[in-house]
Amino acid sequence: MGISKTEIFTDQQNEISLFAKVFGHPARVAILQHLFKIDACICGDLVAEIGLSQPTISQHLKELKHLGLIKGSVEGTRVCYCIDAKNWSKMKLIILEFLNQDISIKEECC
Amino acid sequence: MGISKTEIFTDQQNEISLFAKVFGHPARVAILQHLFKIDACICGDLVAEIGLSQPTISQHLKELKHLGLIKGSVEGTRVCYCIDAKNWSKMKLIILEFLNQDISIKEECC
DNA sequence: TTATTTCATTGCAATATTACGATGAATCTA
DNA sequence: TAGATTCATCGTAATATTGCAATGAAATAA
Numbered sequence: 001m002g003i004s005k006t007e008i009f010t011d012q013q014n015e016i017s018l019f020a021k022v023f024g025h026p027a028r029v030a031i032l033q034h035l036f037k038i039d040a041c042i043c044g045d046l047v048a049e050i051g052l053s054q055p056t057i058s059q060h061l062k063e064l065k066h067l068g069l070i071k072g073s074v075e076g077t078r079v080c081y082c083i084d085a086k087n088w089s090k091m092k093l094i095i096l097e098f099l100n101q102d103i104s105i106k107e108e109c110c
Numbered sequence: 111m112g113i114s115k116t117e118i119f120t121d122q123q124n125e126i127s128l129f130a131k132v133f134g135h136p137a138r139v140a141i142l143q144h145l146f147k148i149d150a151c152i153c154g155d156l157v158a159e160i161g162l163s164q165p166t167i168s169q170h171l172k173e174l175k176h177l178g179l180i181k182g183s184v185e186g187t188r189v190c191y192c193i194d195a196k197n198w199s200k201m202k203l204i205i206l207e208f209l210n211q212d213i214s215i216k217e218e219c220c
Numbered sequence: 221t222t223a224t225t226t227c228a229t230t231g232c233a234a235t236a237t238t239a240c241g242a243t244g245a246a247t248c249t250a
Numbered sequence: 251t252a253g254a255t256t257c258a259t260c261g262t263a264a265t266a267t268t269g270c271a272a273t274g275a276a277a278t279a280a
Contacts, residue, residue: 004266025268053269059268
């Protein structure tokens with residue numbers, strides 16, 4: 001029905017999928033990569049950098065901010081975005097634990 | 111328009127987002143965790159293990175198989191699924207590189 | 221005050237995703 | 251062969267996502 005049955009899954013499973021979902025769009029991947037690359041606050045030129053309209057970029061930024069992965073600070077008429085390093089680290093721990101499940105696997109089965 | 115403009119992003123950005131998207135649903139996270147946990151092939155009792163209908167599980171399995179993360183082998187009337195270890199490792203490298211972007215960051219900016 | 225700039229929000233259209241009942245295909249069992 | 255079992259696929263309904271034009275809100279500049 002287009003709606004996920006989150007209630008039948010564990011909090012951990014839902015948390016993993018929420019983080020993964022935000023990385024599930026190339027625009028958000030590109031935004032994060034650009035914020036890391038310039039290694040400083042960037043004000044708004046993400047719209048020029050990535051080829052999407054201003055409202056669309058704003059919407060993607062909103063989702064990233066909602067998960068706490070980026071921070072935005074108002075500077076005059078501009079808004080300055082950057083990575084939230086602490087929350088990024090927390091997210092990394094959660095995703096890494098999921099990705100590293102394979103280290104306990106003994107052998108191929110099929 | 112409900113459709114991502116993949117053509118304006120790099121292959122790497124699109125690949126990251128494709129892998130992330132498949133992890134963007136708790137059912138697929140649960141399926142993968144279960145396949146890792148039992149450390150052997152499991153046939154169909156994923157439907158019993160996870161609380162979704164058989165067609166729905168089958169659909170999620172199809173997406174995981176399409177990305178190469180799991181393999182399915184027919185055994186009589188049953189189908190045996192397991193993790194594709196090699197492709198899982200390849201996926202890990204791609205996602206890890208993305209997650210570890212923060213190690214080159216010098217300091218907080220905002 | 222009146223533009224101008226910058227970004228967020230609203231509203232909408234197009235497409236994608238999620239879920240499941242019904243059905244089909246393949247194999248096994250009696 | 252005739253049922254039973256297992257899983258995939260089809261069809262459909264409900265909801266989510268993506269994208270942008272239009273508009274709004276807030277600060278700056280003239």
